[in-house]
Amino acid sequence: MPAPHPSTITLVILLPLIAWRMYARVRKLVGRQRLSKIRPWITLVIFPLILAALGFLAREHIDRLSYLLGGLVIGAGLAVYGLKKTLFEPTPQGLFYTPNAHLGIALSLLFFCRIVYRMLEVYVLNPVETHDSLSFAASPLTLIVFGVLASYYIGYAIGLLRWRFAVMRAKAEREALAVDASADTAPTLQA
Numbered sequence: 001m002p003a004p005h006p007s008t009i010t011l012v013i014l015l016p017l018i019a020w021r022m023y024a025r026v027r028k029l030v031g032r033q034r035l036s037k038i039r040p041w042i043t044l045v046i047f048p049l050i051l052a053a054l055g056f057l058a059r060e061h062i063d064r065l066s067y068l069l070g071g072l073v074i075g076a077g078l079a080v081y082g083l084k085k086t087l088f089e090p091t092p093q094g095l096f097y098t099p100n101a102h103l104g105i106a107l108s109l110l111f112f113c114r115i116v117y118r119m120l121e122v123y124v125l126n127p128v129e130t131h132d133s134l135s136f137a138a139s140p141l142t143l144i145v146f147g148v149l150a151s152y153y154i155g156y157a158i159g160l161l162r163w164r165f166a167v168m169r170a171k172a173e174r175e176a177l178a179v180d181a182s183a184d185t186a187p188t189l190q191a
Contacts, residue, residue: 035095040157071147079155
């Protein structure tokens, strides 16, 4: 029996790791989450940088950029839909939200399937062909899927921040009104 190819061994090691991360991610998506002060900002920095890098790698082929742009448009629409389906809860313990489980699971599965297919493509279907960053950016399917995911997460992060700022502004206005009301009803000292 011949020894397994190193790419097959890599694939066998990576698939369970990816499956475990997907399981953890999906479990998190179906429940109530506390709104982090930092996570939306990280999303708003990281994803645009990756999009810029992909756009730079695909810059010489307008059709590749159009795939990425198409994914961005679809993802933006999904972000708007996802925000409409999100349950927002401002509580004394903090700000919480429950994202739409179906949409989150569908997007996670889309990403998972694309990673698995890409790994099969690289390690099983074409193991002798060299794969570099340009070949990654050359795949229309990868560009569409990443465009959808990046745009969705960017749009969703913007929506979460807008909601947070609206809640904080309303809280500040209520506190200002309470201070004004208590000042109006305070007894005045007569001399």
